[in-house]
Amino acid sequence: xxxxxxxxxxxxxxxxxxxxxxxxxxxxxxxxxxxxxxxxxxxxxxxxxxxxxxxxxxxxxxxxxxxxxxxxxxxxxxxxxxxxxxxxxxxxxxxxxxxxxxxxxxxxxxxxxx
Amino acid sequence: xxxxxxxxxxxxxxxxxxxxxxxxxxxxxxxxxxxxxxxxxxxxxxxxxxxxxxxxxxxxxxxxxxxxxxxxxxxxxxxxxxxxxxxxxxxxxxxxxxxxxxxxxxxxxxxxxxx
Numbered sequence: 523x524x525x526x527x528x529x530x531x532x533x534x535x536x537x538x539x540x541x542x543x544x545x546x547x548x549x550x551x552x553x554x555x556x557x558x559x560x561x562x563x564x565x566x567x568x569x570x571x572x573x574x575x576x577x578x579x580x581x582x583x584x585x586x587x588x589x590x591x592x593x594x595x596x597x598x599x600x601x602x603x604x605x606x607x608x609x610x611x612x613x614x615x616x617x618x619x620x621x622x623x624x625x626x627x628x629x630x631x632x633x634x635x636x
Numbered sequence: 637x638x639x640x641x642x643x644x645x646x647x648x649x650x651x652x653x654x655x656x657x658x659x660x661x662x663x664x665x666x667x668x669x670x671x672x673x674x675x676x677x678x679x680x681x682x683x684x685x686x687x688x689x690x691x692x693x694x695x696x697x698x699x700x701x702x703x704x705x706x707x708x709x710x711x712x713x714x715x716x717x718x719x720x721x722x723x724x725x726x727x728x729x730x731x732x733x734x735x736x737x738x739x740x741x742x743x744x745x746x747x748x749x750x751x
Contacts, residue, residue: 555738562645564727564743580738612681625739627673627681 525549526628528613534634541600543631545613552618554596555625556580556588559610568611571596572618603635638663640730642742649718650750656703657713657745659728665689669731670704670711671739676724684726687711718749 529544547554553572557565557580567580569588577588585607589597596615600607613628639662649655661670672684687695687704694702699716715722725746729739 562743565739565741567738570738610679614681624671624683624686626683630679 526613526615526626528611528628528631530631531629532632534636535600535603537604537635539600539603539635541603541633541635543598543600543611543613543633545596545598545615545628546594547596547613547615547626548594549615549617549626550593551615551626552593553616553623553625554590555614555616556586556596556598557612557614558582559612559630565612568598600633603633605635607633608635609633638665638730638732638740640728640740640742642726642728642745644745645743646746646748648748648750649715651718651720653718654714654716655718655747657715657726657728657747659711659713659742661709661711661728661730663709663730663732665732670702671729671731672700672702672711672713673727673729673741674722674724675727675744676721681727685713715747720749720751723747723749 526547535541555570556568559565566582571577571590587599611631614625616623616625641660668689670687674684675681685697701714703712725744727744728742
């Protein structure tokens with residue numbers, strides 16, 4: 523089974539703190555994604571990566587950055603957390619080489635910024 | 637830009653009955669993929685069903701089937717013999733073939749299955 527693991531399920535951080543959300547997948551997927559999920563807004567793409575050290579902005583990249591130093595790991599970074607970044611963050615991964623691939627999701631990380 | 641619309645924020649159904657969740661989308665693409673994902677209270681997003689736009693035949697997975705109307709840009713999900721475990725948020729999603737796998741999601745429909 524494909525496994526996408528988000529290391530932190532629940533975090534509480536203070537405004538202005540630097541926050542790291544880590545994601546690891548075990549299926550040798552090229553693509554990795556970070557989504558943000560808010561009630562009534564669905565899922566919105568923050569960043570994605572299709573290879574090591576490669577990154578592309580999604581729909582809402584402002585206030586976020588990412589890092590992909592190894593194929594299996596994709597980190598989301600909040601340089602200076604703000605209260606409006608309180609949300610559920612979902613990591614996902616998929617193969618690149620075929621079209622229409624299934625995207626597999628992690629269990630999510632609940633971030634509260636106070 | 638592509639958009640995905642789910643017009644039913646919440647729905648409920650009695651156990652063992654059938655329910656249909658609506659989804660419409662807007663695109664100028666001719667070839668694309670459509671998905672239904674389920675997110676139960678545990679929050680793990682799970683793929684329910686997948687449809688390729690160039691295939692006329694509607695996809696089916698056990699109790700789950702879709703009604704894909706390409707001209708109308710409609711992609712509804714039918715759940716037959718609803719079970720308590722079907723209680724979840726359901727998201728409709730769209731993917732372009734060359735989008736490197738990026739999904740565009742609707743806002744979701746919260747389905748409650750009542751005993």
